[in-house]
Amino acid sequence: MEVPILKQGDYLIxxxxxxxxxxxxxxxxxALVERxxxxxxxxxxxxxxxxxxxxSFAVRTLRDIAHMARLRGAETVIVGIQPEVAxxxxxxxxxxxxxxxxxxxxxxxxxxxxxGKERVDRA
Amino acid sequence: xxAKEANTAPPGGKSRTEDTAALLRExxxxxxxxxxxxxxxWARRITQAKLLTAMxxxxxxxxxxxxxxxxxxxxxxxxxxxxxxxxRNLSERIIPRGVETHEVVGIVxxxxxxxxxxxxxxxxxxxxxxxxxxxxxxPAANRIANTVAVGFVQERERIIRQQQEAIRxxxxxxxxxxxxxxxxxxxxxxDPQRARQLTEQLLRAIRANRAKVVVIDITGVAAMxxxxxxxxxxxxxxxxxxxxxxIVTGLSPEIAQTLVTIGVDLSEMATVGDLQGxxxxxxxxxxxxxxxxxxxxxx
Numbered sequence: 412m413e414v415p416i417l418k419q420g421d422y423l424i425x426x427x428x429x430x431x432x433x434x435x436x437x438x439x440x441x442a443l444v445e446r447x448x449x450x451x452x453x454x455x456x457x458x459x460x461x462x463x464x465x466x467s468f469a470v471r472t473l474r475d476i477a478h479m480a481r482l483r484g485a486e487t488v489i490v491g492i493q494p495e496v497a498x499x500x501x502x503x504x505x506x507x508x509x510x511x512x513x514x515x516x517x518x519x520x521x522x523x524x525x526x527g528k529e530r531v532d533r534a
Numbered sequence: 535x536x537a538k539e540a541n542t543a544p545p546g547g548k549s550r551t552e553d554t555a556a557l558l559r560e561x562x563x564x565x566x567x568x569x570x571x572x573x574x575x576w577a578r579r580i581t582q583a584k585l586l587t588a589m590x591x592x593x594x595x596x597x598x599x600x601x602x603x604x605x606x607x608x609x610x611x612x613x614x615x616x617x618x619x620x621x622r623n624l625s626e627r628i629i630p631r632g633v634e635t636h637e638v639v640g641i642v643x644x645x646x647x648x649x650x651x652x653x654x655x656x657x658x659x660x661x662x663x664x665x666x667x668x669x670x671x672x673p674a675a676n677r678i679a680n681t682v683a684v685g686f687v688q689e690r691e692r693i694i695r696q697q698q699e700a701i702r703x704x705x706x707x708x709x710x711x712x713x714x715x716x717x718x719x720x721x722x723x724x725d726p727q728r729a730r731q732l733t734e735q736l737l738r739a740i741r742a743n744r745a746k747v748v749v750i751d752i753t754g755v756a757a758m759x760x761x762x763x764x765x766x767x768x769x770x771x772x773x774x775x776x777x778x779x780x781i782v783t784g785l786s787p788e789i790a791q792t793l794v795t796i797g798v799d800l801s802e803m804a805t806v807g808d809l810q811g812x813x814x815x816x817x818x819x820x821x822x823x824x825x826x827x828x829x830x831x832x833x
Contacts, residue, residue, distance in 0.1 A: 490777070492776055493741075494734065494741055495734075496775075497775040497776055498733055498734065501768040501771045501775070506774075506775070512774060512775050512776065512777050514740070514741070514777040518744075518746075518777055519777075522777075
């Protein structure tokens with residue numbers, strides 16, 4: 412199942428609606444990294460609220476998306492990780508090091524807005 | 535009652551059942567007749583065996599009376615529901631007084647023996663009849679002993695479960711001190727099960743309260759090994775995945791030394807000396823500024 416990617420101002424929002432196969436995940440990664448450049452996006456939000464399982468491939472793909480998007484000039488934040496999923500991930504050692512996370516979509520947007528402001532302040 | 539018993543008996547074994555029923559009737563009549571004497575004998579043997587030491591002699595006698603009557607009734611009716619309820623009720627009363635399982639089993643077995651002795655006494659001239667009486671008596675008596683013992687143990691287990699539940703709930707409060715700021719004071723020993731439960735409760739509370747910052751205070755934790763430390767690191771990581779920052783406060787000098795000595799990597803963890811400092815730090819992160827009233831008011 413293809414994940415819909417919405418463009419919202421400077422941000423891209425990918426909302427995962429159901430469990431994804433490895434191919435779907437790779438496809439999502441390619442689409443996001445490509446669109447960051449096409450839309451000149453400053454931020455990417457991946458919403459995983461609907462996922463109640465996350466395997467190592469999914470976590471690695473999310474991390475790759477974050478790192479690749481950063482190389483293309485956009486900050487990534489993963490939002491909506493369920494408490495049980497978070498605990499399972501930590502126990503498996505899949506901790507998304509170096510990737511920003513937030514409680515939900517709203518928090519994710521706040522985070523990106525704050526980051527954007529910091530960047531403007533610095534400039 | 536007897537008519538009912540005859541009715542409910544299976545057709546094939548009717549004469550046999552009726553025979554047993556008649557014997558049991560005779561038996562019950564005998565036990566009723568000698569109630570006072572047998573009861574006293576039983577109470578005497580309980581005291582002699584040093585059972586139920588937590589209770590006074592009057593109490594033992596009072597309980598003995600009601601146990602005796604319930605026992606005879608169970609023999610007579612062949613139904614154990616009433617006895618079960620009584621055993622539960624009795625257990626509820628005597629468990630808080632420190633009565634042990636072996637005592638309860640002991641007194642029921644004593645009663646069984648006391649009654650059997652009296653049957654020996656009554657039928658010692660007619661050996662064949664004695665045998666038939668015992669055939670009727672023994673299965674019923676054993677079942678009664680079983681029922682009472684099981685009832686007692688079940689009651690104990692229920693109490694233990696209840697207490698465990700209560701301790702678990704008491705031990706892990708997650709408190710909101712400010713909008714989006716939670717504190718989790720940990721007191722006592724952390725075992726793997728409790729650590730897991732703490733983490734689960736914290737993660738759920740983060741979601742429910744939309745917390746941004748959590749202060750975990752471990753002032754009340756006396757010792758920490760690498761397992762617990764790793765659990766703590768995992769909890770901090772899991773909270774971060776939900777978008778919350780964790781500040782750990784109140785690490786004692788001993789714990790700090792142990793953690794460094796055993797080489798637990800706490801570099802990812804924000805630590806502040808005490809709970810007050812932790813809350814102040816959390817307020818800073820959330821953008822609060824606490825100002826004394828006098829300063830804040832316009833002059």
